Amino acid sequence: MTTPVTVIGAGLGGLTLARVLHLRGVPVTVYDADASAHARTQGGQLDLHEHNGQLALHLADLDEEYRSILHRGGAAQRVCDRHAVVLGDVPDDGSMTKPEALRGDIRRVLLDSLPRGTVRWGKKLVTATAVGNGQHELVFADGSTVTTELLVGADGTWSKVRSLVSEHTPTYTGMSYIDTYLHDVDHRHRASAAIVGNGALYALEPGGGFLAHREADAVIHTYVCMSRPVEWFDAVDFADADATRAVIAAEFDGWAPELTALIAHSDTAPVLRSIYQLPDQHRWARVPGVTLLGDAAHVTVPGGEGANLAMLDGAELAHAIAAHRHDTDAALAAYEAVMFPRSHAEATAAHETVELVFGHDAPHALARLFNGDREKPHHTAKGQCA
Structure with missing residues (x-):
């Protein structure tokens, strides 16, 4: 044919x-x-x-x-540190610029x-x-x-x-995302729902952290961002969801529980999404x-x-x-x-x-941007690994 x-x-x-x-x-x-x-x-x-x-x-x-x-x-956006202290907030202005x-x-x-x-x-x-x-x-x-x-x-x-x-x-960028979801967050995951807010949350330090978004129907979709070699993830048994949650959550020891709950209490099996690039x-x-x-x-x-x-x-x-x-x-x-x-x-x-x-001045560089201390770029890194 x-x-x-x-x-x-x-x-x-x-x-x-x-x-x-x-x-x-x-x-x-x-x-x-x-x-x-x-x-x-x-x-x-x-x-x-x-x-x-x-x-x-x-x-x-x-x-x-x-x-x-x-x-x-x-379209609201928020940045916080590892202790869940909010450093900057941008409300949804209702415009059609980037709905x-x-x-x-x-x-x-x-x-x-x-x-x-x-x-x-x-x-x-x-x-x-x-x-x-x-x-x-x-x-x-x-x-x-x-x-x-x-x-x-x-x-x-x-x-x-x-x-x-x-x-x-494509070559590996050195960073991978672990894709997770929380469901019925207003009743079952209230602390995480509160810190994420109504839009996107950036809780990121140099090399990693949590990138989460409130979706319709009381869902929080999270990318747990980690800078690790491919071999590190190869050693994690992603077929065992409970073990994977525990392994990934342990990498964020010392972070606020409402943030680590985004992976530790995930209602779905974590999915690895390694980031590759062309020149x-x-x-x-x-x-x-x-x-x-x-x-x-x-x-x-x-x-x-x-x-x-x-x-x-x-x-x-x-x-x-x-x-x-x-x-x-x-x-x-x-x-x-x-x-x-x-x-x-x-x-x-x-x-x-x-x-x-994700750079050396994270999360403060993004917080300054959200607080109007410098010109905003036309996009941010939200949700681009799926």
């Missing part, structure tokens, strides 16, 4: 690409390794920024739909906007091979094959498509018939822009394809000419953000 546009990965970027292509009348098929749309959780809240995430959803003609899923009041929404809800909005059958589930890509004239043959784990005229890798950090255009593979200026020479978007193209340290960038990549790539329907190389060249410098600039900004929140 030969298909015009084939997307690998039904994440936010791949689905935004598919939606805008659908609006422009360009046939597209998305293949995803998951068995279904509900096979796994989609991470926590995302602050949708005006200049990329919201713009992408506007280009996808989904303004009304995404505004209906916003977590009103969830909050669950990634899973955004994904659902995008999926619902596509014709039935656009996404093919249970299709894990095994190999992608150039077969000439810009076409590629895809082989999936179930034995099926597809030949495509235009291949887009939207398949994340460990992209199978990336090797067609780039020799680079800040990752780019490739034009390869006929294939390109990348989102983390497949430019995964970097968590700076608050990853999912927003992926959606904008998808929307802009769709516009380029529609504008150059009969010249694939011209479409991909136009897209990459804009995407490369943008992703480089955002990667540089992400490193600055990580230094602000």
